[in-house]
Amino acid sequence: MSETVRTWAETAPRLVAVAAGRVPADLVIRGASWVNVHSREVLARHDIAIAEGRFAYCGPDAGHCIGPSTEVVEADGLFAIPGLCDGHMHIESGMLTPAEFARAVIPHGTTTMFVDPHEIANVLGLRGVRLMHDEALMQPVNIFTQMPSCAPSAPGLETTGFAITAADVAEAMTWPGIIGLGEMMNFPGVVAGDAQMLAEIAATQAAGKTVGGHYASPDLGTAFHAYAAGGPADDHEGTQEADAIARVRQGMRAMLRLGSAWYDVEAQITAVTQRGLDPRNFILCTDDCHSGTLVHEGHMNRVVRHAIACGCDPLIALQMATVNTATHFGLERELGSIAPGRRADVVLTSDLKTLPILQVIARGRTVALNGEIQVDCPHLDWPADTRATVHLGMPKIETDFEIPAPEGANTVTAKVIGVVENQAPTKALTARLPVVDGVVEGDGGVCQIALVERHQGTGKVVNGFVSGFGYQGRMAIASTVAHDSHHMIVVGTSRVDMAAAANRLAKVGGGVTVWKDGREIALVELPVAGLMSDSPAAEVAAKAQAMVRAMADCGCTLNNAYMQHSLLALVVIPELRISDLGLVDVTRFELTDLFEDKT
Structure with a gap:
């Protein structure tokens, strides 16, 4: 059954009556240290009264709001912060x-998420976005959907299962849970004045909604200014202080991310902590977090703790994870703070720096207590065809992963995708590689990477080289999570194991599998679109953690290496990537040859 949120207009008569003491509240939190993100202060021994899922009274004494049936939560000095x-x-x-x-x-x-389901858009198109949107609206917390903007993310450089059009964007803007346009990854298209990209942005702005940005380039010159003029209102791709400063100076919100593998807060938050820029234009986010991180480390509470550890004032960090975010999406009067009329999303914690989460209230009811969920999170019945999306054509064999050398060559200089730990960008490297029986082999930390087409069953395999994982011995890892086109990425040192891993994912309908010495040592099944599981998070996290351990058993030493693996086909982030069309030079946005010389 869908969760509904009554509007302020529908609830206003009762909110006013509760605040005035004429009728009792549904719930009152007594004696809390109220963290007010509007005034940036902590108000000790204050009460908070809630009715109809919204805050009615926030002040020194809510005794006049309490009736015989009112639920009373004794905070005893605990900090009451807005839901993150x-x-x-x-x-x-x-x-x-x-x-x-x-x-x-x-x-x-x-208690609030602004989500961009462009992963499923690449696999199932607008229908997949609608399914995500519909399940999001069923939840007991606020999940707002941004309509994906770029599928494919870079036209001409990759092929997706489905393409998103400007007409799709215009249609989605009429859906009840759509809050704006997802990250505009095709930044070269915007800079060049691409008609479709500008039409999508125009449709979003005409609907009065927010346009998400994604400027994944270190160039802060003319191209960046052209992108800013194209309409994106925020950007999360900054990796250094200058990036954050440039964005806010152009009227964009700088989104500082801490995901499972992206550690971009520390390098940018100095724009606030040291340079003294106005923190209202800075927002904290996660971007990508895998299930292991969610279960064992946290979510937005983890990001806020990290920002504080990087020197940010706790109250400012909380603003960046509450009211700043709500204001950016035009929802300041609806959520993001503990203030009358807003949705009653509040968290009780004993410490503002370490942020232990003791009680979570969303829309006026307790949804979690001492780390345990207290409510149901309803599921959609995902259609059968959403669980049958891995189409390889014929089963893969060892020779599909061979890289023929130029005739007569004993060695080659190959272009190599260089993984950078804890960052999304890669490096465009080269390596001198040996040729054995006419086939180029990996060497010295360089192993093979393959992009296996999985949407149309064409049987196509594009091969290349990658370094930085540290894999040793005979191994392979395959994943149908391959941002953003989500074909299948296979990385390995053994072509036999690479073929076995690819075939295994075709059999189970998608996911991640790790092979070593000819046998499978870890498997995470992701049957929904080859991207997700509807099993409980703890079960998926356990399998994901086993997968991470299996990667380490194969010699990998990188932090959250799986996240790096899954982005090796993301052809809108420099410098070098792989797609179903070939090796992509993202600094020039063009396909490039695998070999530099052939002697």
């Missing part, structure tokens, strides 16, 4: 459906 908001994220990256993602993050104090 994630300003930019992809549910699919958690390997979970919206219902299970909500179940995982609610105990961590997240």
